[in-house]
Amino acid sequence: MNLSDARARAEQLRAEIERHNRLYYIEAAPVLSDRQYDQLYDELKALESSHPELVTPTSPTQRVGGAPIEGFTRVQHRAPMLSLEKTTDIRELELFEKEILRKLPDFQPDYIVEPKVDGVSISLHYVEGLLTQAVTRGDGEFGDDITSNIRTLREIPLRLQGDQPPPPHLEVRGEAYMNEADRIALNEKLRERGDKTFANTRNATAGSLKQLDPRIVAERPLRAVFYSLGYTEGAHFATHSEELNALRSFGLPVPQIWQHTNTIAAAETAARDLKEREGELPYEIDGAVIKVNDNTACRALGLKTNVPAYAVAYKRPEWFNEATTKLERIVIQVGRTGVLTPVAEVAPVFLDGTTISRITLHNEEEIRRKDIRIGDTIVIKRAGRVIPAVVRVVDDARTGNELRFSMPTTCPICGSSVASRELSGERGGMEVALRCENPHCPAQEARRIEYFASRAALDIDGLGGAVADKLVERGLAHTVFDLFRLRLEVLAKLNLGTEDKARLLGEKIAQRILAALDKARSAPLAKWLFALGIPSVGETIALKLASAHQTIDDLAHSELIARIADSPELDAQIAAANPQGQQNRGKPESEKEKLAQRHQLLIAQRAALLDEIKQNNLDGIGPVVAREIVTFFPSLAGNTVLRELKALGINPQSEPSHTPDTSGPFAGKTVCVTGTLNAFSRSDAQAALRKAGAKVVDSVSKNTDFLVVGSDAGSKLDKARKLGIPTLDEAAFVEHLKS
DNA sequence: GATCCTCGAGTTCT
DNA sequence: CTCGAGGATC
Numbered sequence: 110m111n112l113s114d115a116r117a118r119a120e121q122l123r124a125e126i127e128r129h130n131r132l133y134y135i136e137a138a139p140v141l142s143d144r145q146y147d148q149l150y151d152e153l154k155a156l157e158s159s160h161p162e163l164v165t166p167t168s169p170t171q172r173v174g175g176a177p178i179e180g181f182t183r184v185q186h187r188a189p190m191l192s193l194e195k196t197t198d199i200r201e202l203e204l205f206e207k208e209i210l211r212k213l214p215d216f217q218p219d220y221i222v223e224p225k226v227d228g229v230s231i232s233l234h235y236v237e238g239l240l241t242q243a244v245t246r247g248d249g250e251f252g253d254d255i256t257s258n259i260r261t262l263r264e265i266p267l268r269l270q271g272d273q274p275p276p277p278h279l280e281v282r283g284e285a286y287m288n289e290a291d292r293i294a295l296n297e298k299l300r301e302r303g304d305k306t307f308a309n310t311r312n313a314t315a316g317s318l319k320q321l322d323p324r325i326v327a328e329r330p331l332r333a334v335f336y337s338l339g340y341t342e343g344a345h346f347a348t349h350s351e352e353l354n355a356l357r358s359f360g361l362p363v364p365q366i367w368q369h370t371n372t373i374a375a376a377e378t379a380a381r382d383l384k385e386r387e388g389e390l391p392y393e394i395d396g397a398v399i400k401v402n403d404n405t406a407c408r409a410l411g412l413k414t415n416v417p418a419y420a421v422a423y424k425r426p427e428w429f430n431e432a433t434t435k436l437e438r439i440v441i442q443v444g445r446t447g448v449l450t451p452v453a454e455v456a457p458v459f460l461d462g463t464t465i466s467r468i469t470l471h472n473e474e475e476i477r478r479k480d481i482r483i484g485d486t487i488v489i490k491r492a493g494r495v496i497p498a499v500v501r502v503v504d505d506a507r508t509g510n511e512l513r514f515s516m517p518t519t520c521p522i523c524g525s526s527v528a529s530r531e532l533s534g535e536r537g538g539m540e541v542a543l544r545c546e547n548p549h550c551p552a553q554e555a556r557r558i559e560y561f562a563s564r565a566a567l568d569i570d571g572l573g574g575a576v577a578d579k580l581v582e583r584g585l586a587h588t589v590f591d592l593f594r595l596r597l598e599v600l601a602k603l604n605l606g607t608e609d610k611a612r613l614l615g616e617k618i619a620q621r622i623l624a625a626l627d628k629a630r631s632a633p634l635a636k637w638l639f640a641l642g643i644p645s646v647g648e649t650i651a652l653k654l655a656s657a658h659q660t661i662d663d664l665a666h667s668e669l670i671a672r673i674a675d676s677p678e679l680d681a682q683i684a685a686a687n688p689q690g691q692q693n694r695g696k697p698e699s700e701k702e703k704l705a706q707r708h709q710l711l712i713a714q715r716a717a718l719l720d721e722i723k724q725n726n727l728d729g730i731g732p733v734v735a736r737e738i739v740t741f742f743p744s745l746a747g748n749t750v751l752r753e754l755k756a757l758g759i760n761p762q763s764e765p766s767h768t769p770d771t772s773g774p775f776a777g778k779t780v781c782v783t784g785t786l787n788a789f790s791r792s793d794a795q796a797a798l799r800k801a802g803a804k805v806v807d808s809v810s811k812n813t814d815f816l817v818v819g820s821d822a823g824s825k826l827d828k829a830r831k832l833g834i835p836t837l838d839e840a841a842f843v844e845h846l847k848s
Numbered sequence: 849g850a851t852c853c854t855c856g857a858g859t860t861c862t
Numbered sequence: 863c864t865c866g867a868g869g870a871t872c
Contacts, residue, residue: 442858442859444857444858445857445858446857446858448857448858450858450859452859463860463862464861465860465861466860466861467859467860467861468859468860469859471858471859471865491860496859496860497860498864645855645856645868646856647856647857649854649855649856650855650856728869728870729854729855729870730869731868731870732868732869733867733868733869734855734868734869806853806854807854807855810852810853811853812852812853824864850871851870851871851872852870852871852872853870853871854867854868854869854870855868856866856867857864857866858863858864859863859864
């Protein structure tokens with residue numbers, strides 16, 4: 110075959126192969142068998158290898174390029190890839206529309222409703238019609254360059270198709286995904302090779318795209334769908350539906366189902382319809398996207414703080430990932446404070462990427478309210494995508510053999526009596542929680558040791574729940590103070606296994622634990638106060654107490670705390686001394702005079718107390734908390750703490766309170782951190798913020814100035830958006846810290 | 849007296 | 863992350 114014949118044949122083969130890719134993936138109407146397709150491909154390959162000068166970069170044989178790469182290059186998006194505001198019911202959709210009408214009173218409702226694909230967001234750049242770059246969403250501003258991986262997806266054209274000449278630059282945005290059947294088949298293969306399998310399609314997609322070797326990616330059944338434009342040159346579309354049509358005519362896969370509606374209510378119905386037809390789609394959907402169709406209106410609406418004002422994601426609560434399983438039994442856990450918590454053990458189920466086998470039922474009240482019985486079939490979800498929770502019982506699945514559960518009357522660990530405490534406060538009543546009343550209960554002892562050793566407390570590396578259990582079980586430690594008397598030889602031989610099958614802790618870990626304990630001796634007072642687990646004293650209160658007192662002895666004898674604890678008494682005296690008060694009516698004038706004097710004095714006393722509380726940075730500590738502290742130290746437990754610390758020669762000191770930086774970049778700002786950051790742990794980020802003068806809080810409210818957002822942020826981000834709180838992503842946060 | 853905010857405690861899996 | 867309750871504020 111001469112060269113020009115070969116060139117013509119190669120061109121023909123490429124066009125054929127591209128046409129069949131399109132028929133197979135986009136039209137879902139293949140006309141060739143896989144073998145016939147492979148024949149075309151092999152012929153092209155042979156032709157190209159005998160005439161290398163015929164190879165073009167867009168040839169189907171060039172999808173799997175070069176060698177594995179070292180790592181991905183970070184690329185800045187030309188226009189940020191934003192996420193959408195989430196809505197969950199028609200009311201929120203109506204608010205969305207109302208907000209639009211407020212800004213654009215003449216707006217004629219006109220929406221496109223399309224599936225929200227549960228995959229991994231990607232952006233593709235076509236320059237002069239050629240695929241030049243593919244980028245992951247990343248943090249929305251910067252993503253990873255995954256061009257060589259994306260080129261292996263056969264349904265993505267390497268060159269834009271169609272009769273229209275391609276624009277000079279077209280950025281298309283969409284989602285890479287894997288369908289469920291393909292994931293199962295892939296897992297089968299991975300398992301045979303002894304490789305790690307993927308728990309869900311999104312993990313499978315993300316994991317595949319992160320492969321450094323494009324040859325591996327080529328074997329993964331990845332697919333993609335595109336639904337919008339990013340940065341473009343020389344391409345203008347009046348409406349979103351025109352964009353979708355254009356994407357399709359360029360040979361890109363677009364959503365198979367989308368609808369056009371003229372009211373927000375119709376959009377909601379369309380979204381439900383879409384969800385019901387999920388089975389017709391090759392991907393799993395994560396709800397629907399409702400978007401203003403008219404691009405001029407979209408531009409006018411622009412952005413809310415961080416999300417477009419012209420589109421929302423819609424996901425009804427019942428569409429949240431749920432799973433059904435069987436409740437096999439209910440066991441009781443005993444916590445550090447003695448609280449008995451019922452926990453359901455269920456047949457393991459996959460949900461959102463992990464296997465769930467235990468679910469907390471919180472307390473008896475919850476079990477009764479949801480009428481949960483042993484043997485029930487239950488629907489579960491992961492509240493806030495983390496903690497598993499029971500949604501409801503499947504009544505139809507009841508056989509009549511289910512057993513009602515009631516809380517034990519004795520502690521399942523130590524056999525002591527259990528009781529619920531009285532609620533403090535005037536209204537009385539009982540706490541829902543039941544508590545084991547034996548302070549020496551092995552479970553409580555172990556949990557207190559575990560708490561003491563936890564990261565937020567004294568951070569005893571190597572000492573976790575399992576080690577704590579065994580230390581108590583073998584009688585090596587009953588209190589946190591016993592830890593400081595452990596000898597290396599003894600600790601190293603701690604048996605973590607059973608009597609017959611021993612598994613020793615080992616010298617290395619034992620040394621690590623002892624080193625950490627030694628370091629803990631000189632830990633600041635705040636950490637110690639927290640670690641001791643005094644009721645009502647958590648991280649924040651411990652910090653406040655430590656900033657107002659130098660040592661633990663100072664706190665134990667604190668006059669100020671005692672006065673706070675007594676303040677209701679003071680209030681009562683003030684009321685009693687009020688000459689205008691009920692009980693003093695009709696008293697002789699002379700006596701009223703005396704009362705008035707006393708009243709004035711007491712009011713001044715109260716004012717002084719409030720002032721002193723502020724001065725010492727003790728706001729937030731009221732009578733209830735103060736009383737807990739005041740009663741703790743003279744108690745048996747409190748006495749032991751003071752005595753043991755003395756015996757061990759440990760005297761925690763409060764750190765000189767670093768005066769808040771009034772000139773720092775976050776001076777006087779209230780900041781909350783959520784999600785996972787790359788360069789910091791959450792607590793490091795919080796420490797950095799405090800150093801920069803910020804007040805760090807744990808929840809978002811209208812008093813919050815900023816929300817620092819890491820990846821996988823949850824409800825806090827939603828709340829911040831609703832309240833219009835400015836958010837900072839990691840890059841912006843670091844930037845602001847430096848300034 | 850009501851309402852909003854904040855803190856503590858318990859929680860799962862990898 | 864969610865819940866419940868204490869504390870602050872109007």
